[in-house]
Amino acid sequence: MNSHSSSDQNTTALEAALAARSSRLPGFYRLSVAQRRAIVASWAGLSAAEANHFDCGLPLERADAMIENVVGCFSLPVGIATNFTVDGRDLLVPMAVEEPSVVAAASHGALMVRAGGGFVTAVDEPVMIGQIQVMGLSAEQMAPACARLRALEADILAVAHAQSASLPRLGGGARALEIRPFPETPAGPMLVVHLLYDTRDAMGANAVNTACEAIAPVIEAATGGQVLMRILSNLADRRLARASCRVPVAQLSKGGLEGAEVARRIVAANALAVVDPYRAATHNKGILNGIDPVVIATGNDWRSVEAGAHAYAARSGQYRSLTDWSVDETSGDLLGSLELPLALGTVGGSSRSHALAATCLKVLGANRSQELAATVASVGLAQNLSALRALVSEGIQSGHMALHARQLALAAGASAEAAHRIAEQMVREGSVRSARAAELVAIGG
């Protein structure tokens, strides 16, 4: 097939996919940046100004207002993961990341899951936890202090609720108190009051911290103790997101291995991450390879997501895998699931003040924080699936080499289409070097 007819076919397939609003965009990776951008803009209905944010999402004067002592901006590539179907809806997923293979692996994981009907998710109400630490109570004073707090719970919640004008109007606000005595700590007895607070579509750190500071004097008066810290917890385990998937076994065959064998190996690979923290750390890092880039692209706080994910992974007292993989006895399909806290916002923070983050949210079509969490959990599960499938078959290096080869071909001056061919040839020859890329470009690929 000559290159002209293959590119014509590609264009037709892409046009058909766009018309059907399918996220399965064949050959998307072979297009130029400008062509990809035009497709994403048309998919998401971006205005020219919104699409331009892909060039400069953060003007210097905006950056200067965001943090202190600004001298510039740090850029990351933003790529689009394709093939995602989440709860029956096709999505294009923007990912800001420096690591090669991440976007390709997410897209490929999503393609395998797509064949089984896509991701299914369940996301909790967006309830955050704020902590108020009360000191100065003896072990004997603890029980009466807890009883007084219980008796005053409604009053305390009313004070917390009144701190935000907007959240109660939107259906959010203070929900409940939890009282957690710690009779023995290295600093003596202390009491911790949890304020459960629904932050709706905001990540909610500001709202929760404000409410915690406002109720601190009421808590002091009720307990007779002294409040030390008033701050949200990043272990947002009232705000869990769950994604699950079914992968038809035929999708999994790789490197001469039958799909059923790959499925069994993936289950065994996951089992190691359940019992061994050394493997669990790498396994979960692979999940976060998918999660962090979407969190960053949408202007969310990835340190908070990381802290929550790792703390949740250690909730049993041992650090473990965040995923579960099993084989369906009846169909032989591979079944996967992921559960983790995801405190994400679609309003507030930099999700709207950073122009590119706002554009990325528009590409995702995520207006609600729960929708965003559903997508982010799905991307984490897709990423884990791709990593495990590669690790239990031919290893991850061959995929990395293919991408590296493509980068070398592009750097040697190949067009996007020729780069793909040249990369394949270099990998076949086992000679992925810039000199070989230059030779192949010189002879026309």
Ligand code: MEV
């Ligand atoms: C590399 O960035 C991520 C992996 O190590 C994840 C894993 O081992 O599961 C490939």
